[in-house]
Amino acid sequence: MSFDLSTRITLNNGTSIPQMGLGVWKSNNTQAKEAVMLGLKHGYEMFDTAKQYGNERGVGEGLVEGLKAVGKTREDIFLTTKIFGGDQGYQETLDAIDGQLERLQTDYVDLLLVHWPVTGKYVDTWRAVEEIYKAGKARAIGVSNFDNERMQNLLDHATIIPAVNQMEYNPLIQERDILAFNQQHGIHLQAWSPLGGGAVLTDPELQKIADKYNKTIAQVVLRWNFQSGIITIPKSVHEERIQQNADIFDFELSAQDMQKLYSMNQEKRSLWYNDFSWEGGSINEAVEEWGD
Ligand code: A2P
16 A cells, blocks of 8 residues: 555544645744645645744645646645634634634635633633534634643533644654543544654664665654654745655654654653643734734
8 A cells, every 4th residue: 555645544523634744833924835835846735824823824825826836726635724822712713713714715724723722711712613613614623732631621511522632742752641542532643843843853863763764864753653643744944855754655664663763752842832821821922923
């Protein structure tokens, strides 16, 4: 069986998602537009943005121009965005979605995530997200950065089980408890920062594995994600890297090498995540930084 960027995983509501996509975190509108166009050029079919990133407009423009350039249509690709921390709450979320769709130049997203479990609001946010789903503005719905306690609370109130939980996931932070709990409920884990924001790319042990397969560390780590059944969205704004990160389908890591990556786990979340207040404060800054 051969795999490529079209290889999909079926989510708990029957929607299918490409297992490998392109992230645009930390990119402004211009960079995000270019990255999306380059992604389309190199065969990516899944794109992940968020209102917090302040680049939905750039992603929308990149999709419109990029799809035309490669002769594909909106239905050929899978688009994710997220409900911003500052927009959480029932009515606020319902009020936010149309502006997001307008910036993305589409009538629907394929996946809508609650970006953070903002304290005191995320259950109401989820109720609104369920309505957005029922209205056809999102083909699947899920969450991001939900630990087990908050996920359990959400499940206690939800009428629709999230399809996805997008978490920081890379060899140094493998979120074993969260992965196990999510799997029990049929919730797929999607990896943000699969390359550890670049942190794993200089590891000498990984370099040895990469040399063995004549691949880069980034390719080894992404292949490990792929073989583990994790949905992954490496971010790059550089064509060579966008292309390189997609070139992971012509080799297979041995069981022993897979194990070596699993054994690197330190459950070490990035600092900013640990510092995050869960109240949504820091979320507001990112949008202001890039403008919208
Ligand atoms: P850039 O966008 O300048 O290419 P993550 O997805 O884990 O957050 O990691 C993304 C970071 O790693 C970004 O800083 C990105 O930089 C960089 N990056 C992405 N792909 C590669 C690659 N193949 N080789 C080296 N660095 C990469």
